[in-house]
Amino acid sequence: MRESSLQSLYERRCVVLNQLSAALRGRVVALWRVARGGLAMTEAVSRPQPPGGAVEFDVGGMLRQWGRLALPDSLWVGCCVDADRWHVAAVRSDPPAPPPTGIERRSPERLVVELGGLCLGAHERAWMAVDQATVYLSSALELLEMCLGRVRTAEGLSPNGRAHILADLAGVADVINDALQA
Numbered sequence: 090m091r092e093s094s095l096q097s098l099y100e101r102r103c104v105v106l107n108q109l110s111a112a113l114r115g116r117v118v119a120l121w122r123v124a125r126g127g128l129a130m131t132e133a134v135s136r137p138q139p140p141g142g143a144v145e146f147d148v149g150g151m152l153r154q155w156g157r158l159a160l161p162d163s164l165w166v167g168c169c170v171d172a173d174r175w176h177v178a179a180v181r182s183d184p185p186a187p188p189p190t191g192i193e194r195r196s197p198e199r200l201v202v203e204l205g206g207l208c209l210g211a212h213e214r215a216w217m218a219v220d221q222a223t224v225y226l227s228s229a230l231e232l233l234e235m236c237l238g239r240v241r242t243a244e245g246l247s248p249n250g251r252a253h254i255l256a257d258l259a260g261v262a263d264v265i266n267d268a269l270q271a
Contacts, residue, residue, distance in 0.1 A: 110135035
């Protein structure tokens with residue numbers, strides 16, 4: 090089976106955060122998860138690692154200030170523009186509504202953070218589906234191996250019939266194994 094899903098998910102997130110950081114001219118970009126009670130915990134940070142406390146930011150407090158609710162387990166991405174100003178966006182798969190007046194007033198940095206939230210949201214869904222498919226394929230492979238063992242020891246099957254069933258099951262197991270390695 091593949092490496093730990095959590096480890097690879099963290100690495101995948103860091104790649105996107107590093108790309109966002111490059112688009113924001115080297116600014117540090119962070120990903121936070123809001124826990125129960127509105128406390129946000131840093132999940133990942135772009136490179137280079139910022140000095141201690143540089144990404145400690147009250148995402149929940151800021152969202153309450155904006156009149157938005159920070160749901161538990163929601164993900165937020167953001168970067169510090171200057172000492173007291175942050176751009177923060179939800180990690181989601183649906184695009185934000187257009188500006189009410191039809192005139193875009195968001196800064197380029199704000200738009201990059203919004204797009205980063207959309208990219209992470211789209212990737213999260215795809216990554217979770219891939220990881221779920223890995224679980225299903227691994228379970229199917231285990232079930233096939235169990236069937237192979239039963240056929241090998243089954244009585245009442247002719248050697249020729251047993252060979253055909255074993256060859257078919259082994260072929261399916263090989264296809265599943267190849268899918269897991271891809």
